[in-house]
């Protein structure tokens with residue numbers, strides 16, 4: 001291994017451990033190619049958890065290893081060398097977990113992140129809509145305040161991990177206009193009103209789907225940060 005000055009001992013140790021993981025993901029690649037994408041996705045998360053990789057995506061105070069970007073890059077490099085599907089599922093596990101960490105909402109983090117670190121919860125990140133891709137600020141999904149929560153209505157497309165997720169971070173409009181109009185919510189996959197509309201097939205197989213939110217009630221406690229923090233959390237996560 002090249003002695004790179006910006007590698008600390010923990011990176012060398014991780015890099016060494018990752019050298020022989022390819023065999024763990026042979027079956028993932030095979031299952032993905034034969035259409036068993038959900039099974040391949042779940043196998044990925046299980047194997048990543050056993051290897052301690054899911055912990056890399058979670059802050060230390062919630063059972064993780066501390067969100068070290070260099071370690072995450074090493075993990076992704078090794079996973080991608082074995083299976084593009086495995087790398088994608090792992091990356092999206094991070095996209096699901098990171099908005100919680102960024103929001104600083106301790107109670108929500110405590111509910112989801114330790115399970116994500118152990119691979120017992122799979123996350124997804126639901127931003128894109130049919131008319132809001134690159135221009136994410138144009139999203140039309142609404143979150144209407146009602147009682148002690150919100151009611152979400154709208155649709156999302158191209159959502160990775162959708163068919164295996166246990167929770168989604170959903171971005172929805174809580175105000176008109178473009179300034180601080182979008183908020184982020186954690187929605188359990190089994191929440192009434194959240195459904196998978198159809199799988200979406202792309203060249204490289206992975207658990208990708210269109211989802212629908214129809215009168216989907218979310219407690220106010222599941223909002224990440226304040227109303228209007230959604231775009232900051234979305235872009236901060238993608239960065």
Ligand SMILES: Cc1cc2nc3c(=O)[nH]c(=O)nc-3n(C[C@H](O)[C@H](O)[C@H](O)COP(=O)(O)OP(=O)(O)OC[C@H]3O[C@@H](n4cnc5c(N)ncnc54)[C@H](O)[C@@H]3O)c2cc1C
Nearest residue numbers: 092125126127128132133134135157158159160161202208
């Ligand atoms: C495999 C896959 C997985 C994905 N997973 C997720 C996910 O987990 N969660 C999620 O929320 N989204 C996901 N997405 C959606 C992805 O983020 C969007 O595809 C992306 O934001 C682009 O949006 P779009 O496809 O609508 O393309 P468009 O926004 O319609 O863009 C089409 C093309 O036009 C170009 N373009 C757009 N606007 C301009 C402009 N103003 N000037 C010049 N050129 C422009 C773009 O660069 C692009 O080449 C996924 C997409 C794919 C393909």
